[in-house]
Amino acid sequence: MTSNADGRLSSPGMMDVDGSGAAGKVDTRPIGTPLSDFVLQLEDYTPTIPDSVTGYYLNRAGFEAADPRIVRLVSLAAQKFVSDIANDALQHCKMKASGQSSKKHGKEKKLALTMEDLTPALSEYGISVKKPHYFT
Secondary structure (H helix, E strand, C coil): CEECCCCCEECCCCCCCCCCCCCCCCCCCCCCHHHHHHHHHHHHCCCCCCHHHHHHHHHHCCCCCCCHHHHHHHHHHHHHHHHHHHHHHHHHHHHHHHHCCCCCCCCCCCCCCCHHHHHHHHHHCCCCCCCCHHHC
16 A cells, blocks of 8 residues: 555555546546437337337236337347347358358359358257257
């Protein structure tokens, strides 16, 4: 422990409020500012998944949200989740296509979302997909 010029005690490696390690330096930003800005932006944003659909599934799961911002936040999280899975499936499809020789080098081939690409993407998120026995 050492004493600073202003008489406060500090130890080597002591972290301050802002995480910079500079004892005596205080972060003056209000704590709720980024969150309140996000909530204001959330009210103006229209997610791909409608609030009514999200509200239906939340109610079906036993969650009743009185605040529509909560429903909008869950809609946004669901949209991000589906988008991430679709993006991962696209990457799997592109990797599979790059491994195959293509006769058309100049034109880009149209890609289609198939279960062969979607299954590994879903498994990364812990979702297992199995074909019904009549499709095997």
